[in-house]
Amino acid sequence: MTRDSMLFLGFIGIFVILNAILLVGGYLDMSWTSLGVITAAGLTVSLYSFLYRDNPLFKLAEHIFVGVAAAYIFGIYWYQSLYGEVVVRIFGIGDDPATMTQRLLLLVPSVLGLLILTRMSVKIGWLSRISFAFVVGVGAGFTIPRYISAFLLSQIEATIRPITMDVDGLNLLLILIGVVSVLVYFFFSVEHRGVVGGISKVGIWFLMISFGASFGYTIMARLSLLIGRIRFLLDDWLHVM
């Protein structure tokens, strides 16, 4: 027997013994909730076993998750959108107050939606292009004026303010320098040499500070998630907190 398979068996043994102790000790009972906690704890630890190395337990948990996730999302789409809205409206099920015009109009996205599904077929897959033309075209059209207003105009308006001779003014000036130098860094029409090179270098400094900020914040985020999972293991499962 290899070292890894011994570890694997030992791990399963410890997991079973721990749960037995928890059940006997009365920390967990034979309810669905307790069964859920044990299942979740088993899956959590199985996934963490990937930190040691890729192994069958991890793959098992991973594939259980893939299947459950796909079906869960199916449920959400079916009940809250396709059945709950489209089918109920078009067929006027129950107390649905939709007018005939509304129903007919709803047929358009429904037909376009069905056309999207033709992409599963080789023969008539081209029909889906009509639907994608709609999705992409409308998306592009909605985007242009809104991005101009929300990003270009609003963000520039917030940058060009009177610069005063105090701390706020200095900060505003620094923001101005930062915005301009980052824009210069992402300017592709000139080689980054001489003055342009110097300005783009300043741009990189600003970028690096913001990357550092993102890095620090991201570490914070991941640790928060880990804290959440370890709390689950220590408190909800093992009851040691």
Add this chain to the structure above:
Amino acid sequence: MRRRANRGLTALCMAILLPAQLLAQTPPKSAASDTPNDAGASITVTWPRGEAVGGTTYLVYVAADESGPFHLAAEVEAPLAAVLADDPGNFGRGEEQDATHYVNVSDYALDDGRQSLENDQIYYVRVAVRTDGMELRGAITSAVPEANLINTAKLNNFVIGTALSLIILASISLARRKEMFIRRIAGLEAIDEALGRATEMGKAVMFVHGLREMDKISTIAAVNILGQVARKTAQYDTLLKVTSYDPVVMSVSQETVKEAYVEVGRPDAYNEDNIFVAGTDQFSYAAAVEGMMVRERPAAHIMMGYFYAESLLLAETGSMTGAIQIAGTDAFTQLPFFVTTCDYTLMGEELYAASAYLSREPRMLGSLKGQDIGKAFLIAAILFGSLLATAGWPFITHALAAH
């Protein structure tokens, strides 16, 4: 903040210049007009600004007939009443705007609820001022609410949009006729190098899409780069695997790779099954791709597109396998991780520039050029705008305000 300060200043001037007490005690001279830039069913009523003293209230009455009955439509306390300058998008800026109160009326009170105004019907309006329980009513004016056909408050948006469109479309058509210069993008050669090494080792190349949909610029750039990668792998006869998150991206990738294989005369080497959706959930996707990296050990991972938190998992697991890693993303929050774990990283727009540089496609090159011109304009607007605003002439700031 500034607006409030402005108004305070104006109020001070008015207090000195105008006999405010008189204004508060004479009936306001009101005017009414269709509310600009709206879908209709609303009129704007204006009257000169009075002294902002507590206890003074303005009342706006509306009637469908000149002889009445007049119904109360709005009631505002004098200190809280808006002035036209509060809505510069619709009414502009200036001394006159600062000295005029307004209210938009879209309905009026009836005994049982409220009655909405209707389009294209004339309404009669009178404004009253109430001080210490005494109410003075002004003269009757009228207006017709209309649905407007153009939003003049969005004029700057429209002008910029049109100008950008013309610049970008012109640059693209220019790029079709002549060669355009793009600065060298460090790190692009790495893709060729990685494909070469994969071929030498006889191992696969894995192309990992980001999580965004097909209409996103990063995904389109990724597909362009994929096209180039596929042409090379077809020539070198190297196995190419493409994982995607979005089914549409998968379909597009299949067609792109297929066309590349047909183009270099190797349609037989194309296998649709190598291009698939690896997961429909962010982390099942990451887990599946990681699993493949560990199990199949490709020689190179090319990660292109928009990534979220899975970037670190992919890049860290990927670097553990010893593969060459090249990343490109415009997801700036994820860039620190790619920068620290990949051999080469295309940052933000460098991804688009790389896709243009590789493909030499006029539409990409021209578009990039057009965006560069746009950026030059932005830089100029920021610099001159700040200079002028600091000197006390904020007209660039005003011209670029989003309403």
Add this chain to the structure above:
Amino acid sequence: MERLLNIDRRIIFAFVFVGVAVPLLIDFSFPIKPTEPVQRVYDEFERVASEDDPVVLLAFSYGASTVPEMQPMSLAILRHAFSRDIKVVAICLWPEAPGLAQAALDQVAGEYGKEYGTDYAFLGYKPGLWAPIINMGQDFHDAWPRDTQGTLVGDIPVTANIRNLNDFNLVFDFAAGDSIEFWWIPFGVEKYKFAFSGGCTAVMAPDLYPFLQSNQLRGMIGGLAGAAEYEKLVEIPGSATAGMRAQSIAHLIIVAFILIGNAAYFASRRRGAA
């Protein structure tokens, strides 16, 4: 030194695990001071509470993967809203969100004795990323015709009179992805000008500062630390506050790792140069 650089990553993993687990088991605390963006969110809800018949829209745009970060934030905001008698309409813009939003609503509504329908409503998920936002901006009942139980929104007291997004005193998005930056701000706030604030994972927080300064976003709660600050402001310590112990210690461990790693790196480089 060389050996220090090449240690098995699993040793690092073990350090991280212990660094998180031990502070959770020992009871101690650090003072928490709210930062400005979090204070601004609090002030926004206080403003809403002072208005007539206040109702807020809470959009749940996060999934199962960010529950430990986002759920404490949702609970803190819901507690603030319900304790100030602000009515809540909850929607989801992320397919995994409904189960999570439902759990948060059930829990906090129970704590404050709030009644479904008159005090709050839950309308579930609609696909389309930002498309539902434009739809809501134009016509709320058209975008969310029914709640999750199948009741027409026109028949639910809290949503009956909501015509569009402007009828909410505040719109608040809980974001795990870029729903604040690339959905709500360009496709919602930009055109309809409603009051908008958000809470997000710490990952997204640095990206949102330009919008805080331009006031397109009126306040922001970033990650578990932000949630802990909010718990401090509403004076109901929850799991975020407790998590700050482990968070603080774990940060120090990682900073120490970086410093040690770099010290080793520079030492070996100097030796290489000599």
Add this chain to the structure above:
Amino acid sequence: MFLTRTLPTLLAFAFGAVAVLIYYIPHGVAQEIERELSLWLRILYAFAYFLGLYSILNLHWTRIQRRQGGWAYSGVAIASFLVMFLFVVYNDGAGPFAPQASAGGYQWMFTYIHVACSSTMFSMLAFYIASAAYRTFRARSSDAAILLVAAIILMVGRVPIGHAISDFFPEAVAWLMEVPNLAAKRGIILGVSLGAIATSLRIIFGIERSYLGGGDE
């Protein structure tokens, strides 16, 4: 050719142009069109989900059929899909043609399998980040040094222990976030939105057709 390429391009142009123009038209008819288009868009997205579902099931099914490496795991994925699918359809007794039940096996599987696995996968990043910080996060250049210093100040100053050590940390964090970070992020947003606008233009004018699949014919 007309049906497969020209027609979609024309449609994208027509819909795109309409979607742009109605932004500038406050008239009620234009606003109704905007509402209707956004409604259609979100319903189309619901259908598009099925492409993804089909693809993932097909991927695993093909693996099983061809007995590819690890095909048994694909069997597990399909089996767990089917189990969850049964709970979805059963809907706590109400069946598939009713509002979704907020309790039952479906919710149990969601809470104890989906949420547990999903947040665990995510939290594993904490370990990888720690090892990345130790092994690859080096001040190799002045640029990297800037990144490093900013990150360290952030990590100390953003948690309560930073306040306990010195007021310098939280104050430095506030400044870093509100000045240099803000400036860089704003520069990035300006560039990114210009790019997005250019892409949208190319799509509307039929210059960019990669969404149809394939390059230019």
